[in-house]
Amino acid sequence: MNPELKRIAGRQGGVFSRRQASDAGYTPAEMRERLAQGKWERIRYGQYAERTDWTGIAPWEQRLRRHRLLIHAAMNAMHRGSAVVSHHSALVLHGIPVWQADLEEVQLTRVNARAGVMAGVRHHQARLPPEDVTTVEHLPATSVARALVEVASTATFAAAVISADAVLRRPEVTPADLWRLAETTEHWPGSPMIRRALAFANRLSESVGESRTRILMRDEGLPPPQLQVEFADAEGFIGRVDFFFPEYGTVVEFDGLLKYGGNSADALIREKLREDRLRALGLEVVRITWQDLDDPARVAAMIRRAFARGRRTSA
Template sequence: MNPKLKLLAEKQGGVYSRRQAADCGYTRGQIHDRIQDGRWERIRYGQYAEAVELGLLQPWDRDLLKHRRLVHAVMNSMRPSTVAVSHQSALALHGVPLWGPDLAEVQVSRLDRHRGGRIAGVRHHRGKLTDADLTVVAGLPATTVPRALFEMGCTSSFEAAVVSADAVRRDHPINEAVVQRLLQVTEFWTGSATARAALKFSDPSSESVGESRLRVLLHTHGLPTPVLQAVFDDAAGFIGRVDFFFAAERTVVEFDGLLKYGDGARETLIREKLREDRLRALGLQVVRVTWADLNHPEQLIAHIRRAFARA
């Protein structure tokens, strides 16, 4: 990519239009060749970006990157000051983890009187936005983190809303006055009950997407409320923090979010084994949960209940 187009793309989330590429000196044939040989990829009609390697990213990070590019492509093709990025699309721009909400469509809220609905893969929402609801992120007008969280919570599942609410409370603490204002604003919105329940259930001590999803699963199946990030020591000193501790059941549940252990696989496994041995020496049951286990909730819950019984 030539320096002129590279600088332009960097200001637009890596995305540029066919016209912008032409203005930076690329002929129609050069643009066609770069798309055909995979150096450039089409993000949406008339909008492109340099191809990037996504194989090493976690699935949710890969989806977020793709969606952020799609958001920039949509906004790059719209008239300025007509819409603000909103809902899960705004959360994606803010870097808030997402799991579960629909990322096939870009979500925007109208700043003019244009009608709402789905147009060319973009979901247009109608709603009154004040200055307190708006900000600029990655060079684009967007709803603030708190507003976007409420918007997304009203249009997604409880699990999806909790994943993002945990992350927001952990990384983007919300002023209580802002929470109360948004609770009032969204009181009669469709889906507001889900957003409220997710916010009430959310916990900033949940440190990852996987931990949030597991916490929702435990809650759904009626297990006792665990202590998050409990600290354990023994005669040799500090053992570590554990993801979930069921005190009455003397059981520790750990979520293993590593898809790959990489080059240090042996050393990592040895450290984890020694750590678990020290926990068991304290009279605790230890249950390790993986991503694959979340796809079989009944089996996982039965496994944890058996650990309770052994304890």
């Protein structure tokens, strides 16, 4: 890519239009050649990007990167000032995790347009107050708080909470911001879900897995746990656990190996020693993995068995 087109694409998330490539000096034949050779790829009609090797990148991260390209391509095809990135697309730009979202569909909000889906873009119609619009990656987008309530109004409870937990960890977002938006959206069809998700959200859930585990516990009728509790013994600090049920002497961890950066031998040893020290305090320890979350009843049974053991120990 020549320097001029590289500069243009750099401000557009790596995306450029056919017209921009032409203005940068590429002929139609040169464009076709680069596409045929796999040097460029078509993101949507008339919008392209240099092909990038994503080998070794986790599939979920690849889907997020692909969605960012789709967002920039959709916005690059719009008249400037006619649309704002919104809903789950805005959350992706803000770096907020999304769950069960259709990442092949870009979400935009426009003032003067009919709502509906066209060419992989879902258009929403709304007048956005200035305080609910910001700029992310050189694009106008709804604020992180506004994007959350937009998603929560149409998402499942789990999807809304997973994003809400992450939004609450953002320093620029206050509870007042979220409840202002909850009041603003009081008459939206999805208003009850917004309020339910905000009431349950907890900034101490530090990952998608922890959020899903907490939702599972709620759905399965388990008591509310304490989050991010620290433990120490005679040797010093042991660590911070994801979930603690003090009345049952039970700790629940979601994929604790991630605390140590992967599944290396050293990480396994550190995690085993950490778990041994927790058990030496008389605690039951239950470990939950991604695969476990697909069987909520089994997970709940594991935790309840730990409760029973913890009670006997304390007795």
